[in-house]
Amino acid sequence: MIEAKNIDFYYGNFQALKNISMKIEPKTVTAFIGPSGCGKSTFLRIFNRMNDLIKDTQMEGECLINGQNIYDKSINIDNLRKDVGMVFQKPNPFPKSIFENVAYGLRVNNMGDKSFIGQRVEESLKDAALWDEVKDKLNKSAYELSGGQQQRLCIARALAVKPSIILMDEPASALDPISTSKIEELIHNLKNQYTIVIVTHNMQQAARVSDNTGFFMLGELIEYSNTKKMFLNPEKETTQNYITGRFG
Amino acid sequence: MNKKVSQNIAFFIFKFFGVLVIGILFSIIGFIGYNGIQVISWEFLTEFPKEGMTSGGIFPAIVGTFYLVVGSLIFAFPLGVMSAIYTTEYAGKGWIVRIIRIMTNNLASIPSIVFGLFGMALFVNKLNFGDSILAGSLTLGLLVLPLIIRTSEEALLAVPQSYREGSLALGATKLQTIRRIVLPAAFGNIITGLILSIGRVSGETAPILFTVAAYFLPKLPSGIFDQAMALPYHLYVLATSGTDLEASRPMAYGTALVLILIVLIMNLIASFFRKKL
Numbered sequence: 001m002i003e004a005k006n007i008d009f010y011y012g013n014f015q016a017l018k019n020i021s022m023k024i025e026p027k028t029v030t031a032f033i034g035p036s037g038c039g040k041s042t043f044l045r046i047f048n049r050m051n052d053l054i055k056d057t058q059m060e061g062e063c064l065i066n067g068q069n070i071y072d073k074s075i076n077i078d079n080l081r082k083d084v085g086m087v088f089q090k091p092n093p094f095p096k097s098i099f100e101n102v103a104y105g106l107r108v109n110n111m112g113d114k115s116f117i118g119q120r121v122e123e124s125l126k127d128a129a130l131w132d133e134v135k136d137k138l139n140k141s142a143y144e145l146s147g148g149q150q151q152r153l154c155i156a157r158a159l160a161v162k163p164s165i166i167l168m169d170e171p172a173s174a175l176d177p178i179s180t181s182k183i184e185e186l187i188h189n190l191k192n193q194y195t196i197v198i199v200t201h202n203m204q205q206a207a208r209v210s211d212n213t214g215f216f217m218l219g220e221l222i223e224y225s226n227t228k229k230m231f232l233n234p235e236k237e238t239t240q241n242y243i244t245g246r247f248g
Numbered sequence: 249m250n251k252k253v254s255q256n257i258a259f260f261i262f263k264f265f266g267v268l269v270i271g272i273l274f275s276i277i278g279f280i281g282y283n284g285i286q287v288i289s290w291e292f293l294t295e296f297p298k299e300g301m302t303s304g305g306i307f308p309a310i311v312g313t314f315y316l317v318v319g320s321l322i323f324a325f326p327l328g329v330m331s332a333i334y335t336t337e338y339a340g341k342g343w344i345v346r347i348i349r350i351m352t353n354n355l356a357s358i359p360s361i362v363f364g365l366f367g368m369a370l371f372v373n374k375l376n377f378g379d380s381i382l383a384g385s386l387t388l389g390l391l392v393l394p395l396i397i398r399t400s401e402e403a404l405l406a407v408p409q410s411y412r413e414g415s416l417a418l419g420a421t422k423l424q425t426i427r428r429i430v431l432p433a434a435f436g437n438i439i440t441g442l443i444l445s446i447g448r449v450s451g452e453t454a455p456i457l458f459t460v461a462a463y464f465l466p467k468l469p470s471g472i473f474d475q476a477m478a479l480p481y482h483l484y485v486l487a488t489s490g491t492d493l494e495a496s497r498p499m500a501y502g503t504a505l506v507l508i509l510i511v512l513i514m515n516l517i518a519s520f521f522r523k524k525l
Contacts, residue, residue, distance in 0.1 A: 048417060055340060082419030092410035095433050105418035108428065154414070161418060 001026050002047060002165065002195070007061035009042055009051065016042045018219045020061075024212070026164075029187060029196045031206035031227065034216035035242070040199045043216065044167050047197065048084040049077055065165070082109055085158035089170040091150035093142035093157070098134050101142045101153055105161035120160050128156035129186050148179025155186065159194075166190070168198040172205065184209050203243055207231050215239050277508065284505025287498045293506070297464065297499070300491030306503050311468055312381075312476030313510075316456065317449050319385025319472070320392065325442055327389075328396030335397075336404040337426055356394035361454035363391045368458035382472040384460025391455050392445040399441025403434040436521050443518035447511040453480040463489075479507045 002024040009017035016039045024030050032040035045051045046063055049070065062069050070080055082105070093101050102121040106112060112120065121138075125131040130152040134145070142153055151171060158166055168187070172180040187196055187209045200206050206213050207227060214224040215238075223230060223239045234240045291305055298304030331348075339345045367387025377383040407430050415425040431438075453461075461481035469476045486500035487493075 050413065050417065053413070053416065078419045078421050080419075081417055086417040088410060088413065088417075090410060092408070092414045094411055094414065094429055104415070104420075104428070108415075108418065108420040108424045157414075157418065 001064075001066055002197075003064040004043075004046065005062040005064070007043070007046060007059065007063065009039070009046065009060075010058045011054070012056050016219050017046075020221045022214060022221060022224055024195065024197060026195050027191060027193070028211040029191050029198065029209055031210035031213045032197070032199045032216060033201075033203055033206050033213060033242075034222075036201075038216040039219040040214075040216045041169055044169055044197060044199050047165065047167055048081050048086055050086065052077065078109075082161050083163050084165045084167060085161065085163035087151070087154050087158055087166065087168045087171045090174050091147055091154050093145075093150050093153050096142060097139045098142050098145070098153060099138040102156050102160050105157060109161055111161065121156075124156040124160040125153075127159050127190070128152045129182065129189075130156055146179070148175050148182060151175060151179065151183060152186065155183075159190075163194065165195045165197065168196065170199050170201060173201060180205070203231075215242060217242070280501055280504050280508060283498065283501035284503075287502035288505060292502055296466070300496075301464070301486060301499060302490070302492050302495035303499070306479070306482060306499070306506065308465055308468055309477040309479045309482040309503065310506065312461075312478040313450050313480075315381050315469065315476055316384055316388055316460065316478055317446050319381055320388035320449050321442065321445060323386060324389035324393045324396055324445070328393050328441075329400045329438060332397050332400035332404055333426060333431075336401050337422070337430065352394045352397050356398065359454070360391055360452055361457075363387055364455040364458050366390070367455060372459055378473065379458075379460055379462070379475050380473045381460055381469055381476050384456045384476070384478075385472075387455045387459045388449045388452060391452060392448050395445050395448060396441055399444065400434075400438050403437030403441065404430060406437060407433045440518045440522045443514050443521065447514040447518075450510050450514075451480055451507060453484055456481055479503060479510075483507065 002022075004020055004022045007017055007020045008015065020039075020043060032044060034040050042051065046059070047065070047070075051057055051059065059071065063071060065080075065084065068075070094104060096104070099121055102124050103117050106117050106120055111117075122131065122135075125134060130149060133149060134153075137144070142150060145153060151174075155166075155171075172183045175183065184205065187198065190196060191211075198206075198209065210227045212225065213227045213230045215222045215230065215234075217238060223234060223236050225235070230239065231243060234243065293305060293310065294307050295305030296308055297306065335345050335348055339348075364387060367383060367390070371377045371383035371386050372379060375383075377386075411429050411433060412425055415429045416422070420428070456478055460476055461478050462475040463485055465475065465477055483500055483503045486496045486503060490496040
């Protein structure tokens with residue numbers, strides 16, 4: 001369960017998020033939509049504190065994950081990021097073998113011995129629907145894979161450390177339609193085990209994969225509700241205009 | 249004048265100067281190669297100088313240069329790579345880093361004789377190492393430190409930020425990210441910098457002049473507090489202050505050729521590494 005309370009976020013003097021509050025239920029898929037620069041990716045990166053890496057930023061408000069304020073001083077950020085996995089917009093496998101890419105999270109977190117790692121790598125690749133395509137070339141470089149395969153590898157890499165939440169920042173925007181539909185199918189299957197939050201530019205994608213949708217504009221959360229309701233019968237006119245493609 | 253004519257004239261001028269520069273370089277190398285190859289033999293590479301340096305070989309100078317290269321890089325390589333890691337991975341983009349960068353660049357353009365003088369004052373006299381491989385290595389190490397820092401920084405900066413983000417997002421610490429992802433990815437380019445430094449160190453004369461180099465030694469150095477002969481200084485000696493300059497001239501060409509070959513081979517290895525990555 002993720003609970004954001006009154007979050008403000010600043011890049012220097014620019015306020016990117018304005019007083020955003022939101023609750024995300026476990027084992028659901030939540031989509032963030034909105035025009036470029038609306039703050040949806042910034043908000044996503046609040047949940048695993050990736051914004052900490054950017055200089056000269058400031059955050060106010062609280063973000064609770066399972067009741068714990070993740071911005072509390074006592075929080076271990078590495079443990080937080082292990083529990084809140086992330087898949088990035090552009091596939092970013094490490095310049096290592098396919099096997100080592102998936103094993104990486106297990107190794108840096110000291111999770112298990114050799115046989116356990118081998119087993120987790122296989123499970124994760126199966127969960128990411130990539131196993132059959134790579135099982136004979138686990139020691140080949142990850143960069144021999146296609147873009148779509150690389151992205152599924154990055155998903156497998158995130159799954160390997162058993163997070164409870166997976167953040168996806170436009171995971172299919174750099175992929176062709178077939179790879180995209182594979183990723184969407186994957187998201188659908190992963191929902192049983194993980195809480196998934198996905199940022200997307202593609203409204204059809206949001207409608208297809210998500211249970212709930214948040215619509216952001218100019219740093220504000222305009223509307224947040226059940227996806228079906230949002231797309232069939234939005235409350236606000238701005239939302240209506242955006243999803244019918246009148247601007248964006 | 250029509251466009252085509254002016255274009256042809258421009259190309260001709262570029263081509264002329266291009267060929268001229270390459271021609272000058274090749275004639276230098278050719279001249280040394282032609283004169284040097286005539287004295288190079290197995291004996292030349294493996295024997296001590298004989299008869300007032302008019303015959304024999306340059307073995308002790310080769311060995312000395314080897315010691316100086318190894319000694320200086322043992323000191324400068326880890327130090328340079330670590331400071332590059334600090335400036336690129338930890339220090340951010342503030343004014344401290346800017347000052348460090350400016351200083352590093354300044355350091356790189358200080359004449360090498362100044363390093364020699366500094367090395368003599370600090371290592372030879374103040375720290376009392378005497379004229380020794382240790383003092384010479386440290387002086388040469390200081391000289392190549394900026395080169396190593398700069399090439400390592402460039403190597404680290406060339407590692408995509410997305411690798412770092414991917415690693416941190418999996419719960420890796422910053423140190424783990426640097427050790428397991430960033431450094432391996434930058435390795436090839438860092439090694440390129442190392443090899444270029446080998447070329448630089450083996451060719452420098454001024455820094456070793458007051459800190460280690462010996463005119464002639466009858467035996468090889470046996471420890472880091474011994475003096476050593478070195479190729480560039482030996483070349484200087486052969487060309488200016490032998491017992492019989494005319495007679496030792498061929499030996500000088502041979503020495504120069506060996507030195508050039510070492511630097512050339514190092515640069516070739518470096519460009520091989522760079523191409524591979």
